[in-house]
Amino acid sequence: MPEGGGVRGTRTAWPDAGSARADTRTVRLWPKTFADRLTAPLPGLRAFARFAREGALRPPPSALADLPRLPYEPGPLPRVDSRTVAVTWAGHASWVVRVGGLTVLTDPVWSRRILGTPARVTPVGVPWNALPRVDAVVVSHNHYDHLDAPTLRRLPRDTPVLVPAGLARWFTRRRFTRVVELDWWEGAELGGVRFDFVPAHHWSKRGLRDTCRSLWGGWVLTDGDGQRVYFAGDTGYGHWFERIGERYPGIDLALLPIGAYEPRWWLRDVHCDPEEAVRAALDVGARRMAPMHWGTFLLSAEPVLEPLTRVRDAWAAVGRDREDLWDLPVGGSRVLSG
Template identity: 40%
Template sequence: MRTCFFWILSLLISNVCGVAFAEDSLLSKLQQDKSHHTESGFTNPYLDLEPSVVAFLKTRYFGDLSWPDEPVNYRKFWQKADLQKIDNPSEKPQATLIGHSTVLLQYQGLNILTDPIFSERAFPVQFAGPKRYTPVAIKLEDLPEIDLVVISHNHYDHLDKDTVKALGDKPLWLVPLGLKSWFTSLGIDNVQELDWWSEYRFKGLTLQFQPNQHWSRRGLFDTNKSLWGAWAFIWPDFTAWFGGDTGYNDVQFKQIGQVLGEVDLAMIPIGAYQPRWFMKYQHINPDEAVKIFQDINAKSAFGIHWNTFVLTAEAIDQPPVDLKKALVKNNLSVDSFRAMPLGETYQSN
């Protein structure tokens, strides 16, 4: 009987160790894969076709596809952030959606910002370009002291110069390969660049920069000179995932699920997805957002990248409708992945 017990115990231990070894082996293999590197910058290894920007501009400005106007004083799916919750966070993880893809993630005494933009416009200048139609849920000056900022890529709705300068050199900035020089040109040196699958440890937190399907550019001659990606925040007892801005493929997100095992909270883009013939290569729609939710083995999620700027052709209040349809179609609880109002604070159970 005792022999049988020890045999079963050893079998269980070997199975657990085998799973851990398999995950470590996969991560090591992925870290060595540089298929996204090119001689001049970076590329999407699982994207064979890139849509015509010229054709998109013709559709946008000369076609018959209708585009929503920027509403004035819009407050649907919006509320002012609860400063009491933010200034006195519970011992459990919490995340406040500030606007677009800007999230304040708080846990274990850390205050973390994702893709912060507090400016009125997502554009090189503040007198033109996409204008914010919902206000930020918390003012920049009302934020708690920020320890860490992560950037997914360099597009203007994710990397805002005025916000970066306002936050300054005090927080640590984690950015994709090729972006550090942009920060140092602003006098910000507290910056670490990461490649896909690279890790950085910070006060008990492991941050892992992970792949997604997108691109980068801020000027006329710097297309894909810097990398793009997603971020995983891995504490011993809690894992969060920030998707940044991405199209869908059936390889990278499944790999993320294999490496992470399970995600407690995912922040996944749900907006800016029409017209589909152009946007599908770089922006997921809610149906694909649910696929990512499943691929990365997320337990709960809320939507980012919506309800802030008019960037594409779908109605501004369409993402929640399409998200609910996608969840129902996949027999998932509509509460597991929410189109959370700007300003709301997600709190872990």
């Protein structure tokens, strides 16, 4: 398979809502595994043994004292028109992106709990009943903190959903009728907005026997005026960021993960730390960066406020304008100036 695993610029037609025949056409034939797309091998028995001896999945009790200081400032969604781009952080990797007149949700998780993880430590930043009509959903991969069945059940089944290769069947089994699955570097258009699926340094697994059976990645959203938002999903640091920047120049805003990185020897290959996230923003050529994937669920061992402190220091260290780091509180919003 050629590098990238897809054809640059492929355009995918959307299935018609309510068409059973269209449902069948959207389920494409894929390899049995995408393990050849892994940047690094998944942990083996030796790594698991080390983790059992010394690993930690939660911050130490001393670090939990900062939980009340986690930034949470819910507010109304910005008023937008079809030429305005605005983002609102609902928490973790869930964003409300207003682009090209569409309302797009990224990795929507409105549940209080996800499997295997303590309850969220900050409430959802946008009440579900405060959302406008959702025009599309993009999903980065199938891990439970990014693909949440209870949240998705709240959506009308004709909501357009864009998913990685191998994941459409999960949605069609739940009676979603407008599902398009894409390989890396493939794209689809909806309402004048281009959705391109791009690589990430990560993996996939949801059950006991489905490791790497579906793909993982991020999304580049481009409106009719060429304004671009890059949603990285869940990813470690690596070579794909430069490639994304080369293929999609002029990214106005990069939504990048900065949390769930300790212990580093265990998570380095699949989760950026704050300094790597800033490097990634530079690699893709983003004018602005908005951190995510921190301060919502306690997934790893770093102190709860450390990601925010470190990303601010890293942004300053590379000489970028402080105003271009959109370190939003959960529930916060920003609007791109045209």
